[in-house]
Every structure is written in structure tokens, then in C-alpha cells.
Amino acid sequence: MLFVMLPFLVFAAFLLYQASRKIDCPDCGAPLPTLMSPLRKTRRIWRDGGYLCARCGCETDVAGK
Numbered sequence: 001m002l003f004v005m006l007p008f009l010v011f012a013a014f015l016l017y018q019a020s021r022k023i024d025c026p027d028c029g030a031p032l033p034t035l036m037s038p039l040r041k042t043r044r045i046w047r048d049g050g051y052l053c054a055r056c057g058c059e060t061d062v063a064g065k
């Protein structure tokens with residue numbers, strides 16, 4: 001049973017690691033949100049992924065650059 005669940009546990013651990021990373025805005029230094037409203041996303045963020053800073057409106061890629 002453990003061998004069957006092992007790939008799912010590894011995937012869940014990876015998702016938890018990604019969710020726990022804190023990325024700061026390169027312009028103002030505020031922490032970028034991990035969850036974002038789909039109504040605030042721009043076309044580029046929908047297509048390429050990334051974040052939109054709530055404080056200054058800076059668009060970043062997934063790495064926060």
C-alpha cells in the first residue's frame with residue numbers, strides 16, 4: 001500500500017514546499033500573495049504565470065523577477 005501511495009505523497013510534499021515559499025516584490029519589497037483572485041490577473045499572468053503586487057501593482061513572473 002505504501003508503494004502505491006508514494007508518488008502521491010511526493011507530489012503533495014512538493015506542493016506544500018512551493019506554497020510555503022515567500023516571494024517578495026522586486027519594486028517595493030512587500031510579500032507577494034500565494035493565492036490571487038482570478039479577476040485581478042492580467043492576460044500575461046494567465047498565460048505565463050506570475051504574481052501581481054497588491055501594494056504597487058508590479059507584475060512579476062513565477063520566480064518573482
